[in-house]
Amino acid sequence: MPSFLDTTDADFEASFSALLTAKREDSPDVDDTVAAIIADVRARGDEAVIELTSKFDRLDLTPETLAFSPDEIDAECAKVDAEDRAALELAAERIRAYHVRQIPEDQSWTDPEGATLGWRWTPVSAAGLYVPGGLASYPSSVLMNAIPAKVAGVERLAICAPTPDGVCNPLVLLAARLSGVETIYRIGGAQAIAALAYGTATIKPVDKITGPGNAFVAAAKRRVFGKVGIDMIAGPSEILVIADKNNDPDWIAVDLLSQAEHDESAQSLLITDDAAFGRAVADAVEKRLETLERRAIAGASWRDFGAVITVRDLDEAAELSNRIAPEHLELCVDDPDALSEKITHAGAIFLGQWTPEAIGDYIGGPNHVLPTARSARFSSGLSVMDFVKRTTLAKMTPQALRAIGPAAERLAISESLEAHGLSVRARLDRLNEGAE
């Protein structure tokens, strides 16, 4: 059974706070192992990567077979049936159309003092995308990571996708191809992250690494951060559904289960202004759990971390939602747009009962890589912005320097940074000479 909370309960605040701070994930401490793997790859390059792949993935590679050849990619892509291919193509097209709108604009202007100011955006030169192997090898994640990078203008994009026992997912290769990725290495784990960050004889280093992974991959990303850029470290997935009684309980139940089935540590929450509706949804969840393929995982998640919260009204629902700062937020209410205006912290909002969260996972257009564990309070989902950076620009004229230079000199002196002041003073003196 999930938790049942009601804001009119005397102990609501304590129960809700406990829900907010519950630790859902046991991350094993693999940091020492990962440090050793990174040091090994830095020292021995391809040789280390090949050895570790043999050990962990039971796959024997050579420098020549580290990456899939174009023919191999062709052959794998040919295995994908027409309907899956069409679905992937439609998703790629829609994700691209959404992300193209995120390309930021350069600016330049001249102020009244004559200073020209502005900034310019440039893409990261090379990015690496990690794609997990096995069960969590999701072609949709390839699209969600690679397309924003390509839209940003990243010139070189490499994928690392482990193929344990040599088994690969043709849909992953097709997704890579549809996204414009040419190089796909069949390596994984901390060794793949180390190779992307530091390079080997065969694998060129990149400037930014994104993509989900297990505890080893996450620890390796934390360690190489600074040497390269990384995206967020994602925690288990979460959904919050705010629903009034004018919904089919079964629809809301499958929406909740669509997060619960990801992972036993996932969290599915329902907030409703109708206690009877909340119970109906909980009943519908149990009914769906009887037959769901992943009922063991989804059931554990719902039992351990699920909750149904009854509120007095939708304003209270918005307040609680903002304290939760959910990764995914469904607003299944009569006027979802009005309720949405009250939401200040959420990774992605799905408006109205015709927008199940799964649409956003695959095909809506927005990115499905979103801030978890309440980090939507301060961070955003993956976007084109993660693959560009801003260079600020400033150009003084003699007139502009005369207008604002003395204040800079004054501040430099107040901070005891004499040379800063002198660099302005030397130029102002020349101007004064010229004026005499």
Place this chain on the structure above:
Amino acid sequence: MPSFLDTTDADFEASFSALLTAKREDSPDVDDTVAAIIADVRARGDEAVIELTSKFDRLDLTPETLAFSPDEIDAECAKVDAEDRAALELAAERIRAYHVRQIPEDQSWTDPEGATLGWRWTPVSAAGLYVPGGLASYPSSVLMNAIPAKVAGVERLAICAPTPDGVCNPLVLLAARLSGVETIYRIGGAQAIAALAYGTATIKPVDKITGPGNAFVAAAKRRVFGKVGIDMIAGPSEILVIADKNNDPDWIAVDLLSQAEHDESAQSLLITDDAAFGRAVADAVEKRLETLERRAIAGASWRDFGAVITVRDLDEAAELSNRIAPEHLELCVDDPDALSEKITHAGAIFLGQWTPEAIGDYIGGPNHVLPTARSARFSSGLSVMDFVKRTTLAKMTPQALRAIGPAAERLAISESLEAHGLSVRARLDRLNEGAE
């Protein structure tokens, strides 16, 4: 003596690579100490913060005196002389005018299938700004951190600024007031970061922490990352000047020294297409070092990490600059705008000989918190964007779901995520019933 390199030298590539990878900073490993301090502040709150402040800053506080009172701030601000105040006000005004242009726009559109898509930006609710005490207590940094936060719409902004032995910098308090910051705590170190991240009885927790600090502060920021957002971990400052012979060697010399004087680990580089000019600048540096107040620091930085690189032409200069990805880049050449177009990685560019980098430190308008240690390859300086986050929006209609839902269901099935598919299928079935 700094290094002298020439791209026509046989060993240039080796020398340049060594320059790129030289480790300039010895970060002491204070991680265990910092972990203990954070745990202590989490467990004992104000009591721990007060004890640690007494121990490290020789200052005895109570919960009531942790923050400056408005009267105390008034009294300190009154000590600032009129000229310093005017300089600070001009700087604040110019920084605000620049950053206001960074406020990102919301978007919303409806696509041909009838899906409404878009995103909305919202500010972080509360931010904390760290301001170092002692020598590196820079009022300009208060402006550079606080103004973007205020422009972003952050409601609550707190400063932690240690005051060892009770000594505070009136300019820091005035800068805070000019930036719209009301709460200023006189605490520092890892205990201040822990208090901002986790809160105490007196100190409310924030969602994002920015600002420079020593090794303890940096380690604490790394540790609380995830619980709150942080800005970058800044390394020692750097400048690269690209200058042709049509410059006054003394101007370029003081520009180089304006970074070197920050820190013995700072790095000042000159690239020129005229070897004689390079030598003239090096001579001018030596001459300025004879009298510079911070000659011990600046001299050590220039001797250990400075370099003069002679190139064949300015195209080669741009190529080397892009490999360096400098924090600050001055382009002192005849056509700085044309050269700037060739620069793909730099934190900030200063165009032409009338734009010494110090203008950007104080008063130009762009932010002076910039990516160091080659991280301009993948990251940007501080901006309004660091204090806002994006919520993506998607709203399907029945018609839109009918158009794109089947592809989402298909992809869900291909990823073995049955409930994802069911959440779409349940709705499509209803639509089909209605259509019959």
